Amino acid sequence: MEDKSMTITEHLEELRKVLLVSLAALAVATVITYFGFRSQLLALLTRPVRDLGVTLVYITPGEAFFTSIKISFLAAIFLALPVILWEVWSFILPALHPHERRWVYIVMPFSLLLFFSGIIFGYLVVFPVALRFFLVTASEGFQPLITISKYLGFLTTFVLPFGLVFxxxxxxxxxxxxxxxxxxxxxxxxxxxxxxxxxxxxxxxxxxxxxxxxxxxxxxxxxxxxxxxxxxxxxxxxxxxxxxxx
Structure with missing residues (x-):
């Protein structure tokens, strides 16, 4: 338990390293997703609304661009998650007792599995039902005109809670x-x-x-x-x- 003898300054320096590495991993992952998978991500996320025959629009010059950035950033969080978790784990590991480490080893994988299962369930099962209700059943006689940024915001706030409740x-x-x-x-x-x-x-x-x-x-x-x-x-x-x- 060598870490317990570290000074506050040394702890802060270690925390600073964790933050810098995590931010660097997130930045690199954002660049990779934006230039490598932007079109695929956009097609995946907009598939439920396209299946209903609704075309998304944008009403400001930079809306489509900044929405693409947001999509890439959200995907980058999941892509950089192993590096971020490893850095956080390396920071707290010396302060844990052996039995506490064992519990973390058991709980963390199940927690991540349940979180991603909730996200997938919300996106594939529940979100299309909600979208069909709002755009077809409850909006009969009206022409939907939905911006890409509003759609992404609705999708995110609707699906993410499933990862938590799972x-x-x-x-x-x-x-x-x-x-x-x-x-x-x-x-x-x-x-x-x-x-x-x-x-x-x-x-x-x-x-x-x-x-x-x-x-x-x-x-x-x-x-x-x-x-x-x-x-x-x-x-x-x-x-x-x-x-x-x-």
């Missing part, structure tokens, strides 16, 4: 492992949990309509129900290990 099973498992919740507690407070989920869904959805709230809230309810079963399995395994130790 962390729910992992959070419940950790809370159960720490003894802070039990499967009985989760099952007993199911109605309250559904109410809280719907309130959260109403807050984080980009539009204040019931449809968006339900499209985000229903997957959260299903994740909560799966979390109850995961909590039961974790508690059962804990009891089995404790009985074997006795």
């Amino acid at each position: 962390q729910l099973p992992l959070v419940i498992m950790l809370l159960t492992r720490l003894g802070l919740v039990s499967p009985q507690f989760l099952a007993r407070n199911r109605k309250l949990a559904v109410l809280v989920i719907m309130v959260i869904a109403g807050v984080i959805t980009p539009t204040p309509d019931v449809v968006s709230q339900l499209l985000l809230g229903l997957p959260m309810v299903l994740l909560y129900e799966s979390s109850v079963w995961l909590s039961y399995l974790v508690r059962r395994r804990q009891e089995k290990v404790e009985s074997e130790e006795v």
Whole structure:
């Protein structure tokens, strides 16, 4: 644990190195995505709206250019994520005990897997349904005129929350492992949990309509129900290990 003897100045210098390397990786990844994959990214992200026969427009001279920059930057975050995580991990690793490191090794991959699964689920399954409702079902008789920047903003704010809410099973498992919740507690407070989920869904959805709230809230309810079963399995395994130790 040599790091514990480091001075504040040395800690700040290490933190500065982490920030500089992370920013450099992000900058390089942005350049790579902009010049190498810009067209493919734009085609991928606009496919749901193009499938509905809607053509995106731009209303200011620099809107299309800066939107391309934003798309490249968002993709660069995912591309540079391994370098950023490695730098952050290298910074905090010396301060962790062996058992804490083991938990990070277990939790981090599952957290990333759930996050990307949520993003993919939101984009492929839920977002097309929401888009069809807003542009076809609820807008019959009107001609949509959507700018590329507004579309990207709506897509981002709609899909990203799915990456966060997909962390729910992992959070419940950790809370159960720490003894802070039990499967009985989760099952007993199911109605309250559904109410809280719907309130959260109403807050984080980009539009204040019931449809968006339900499209985000229903997957959260299903994740909560799966979390109850995961909590039961974790508690059962804990009891089995404790009985074997006795």
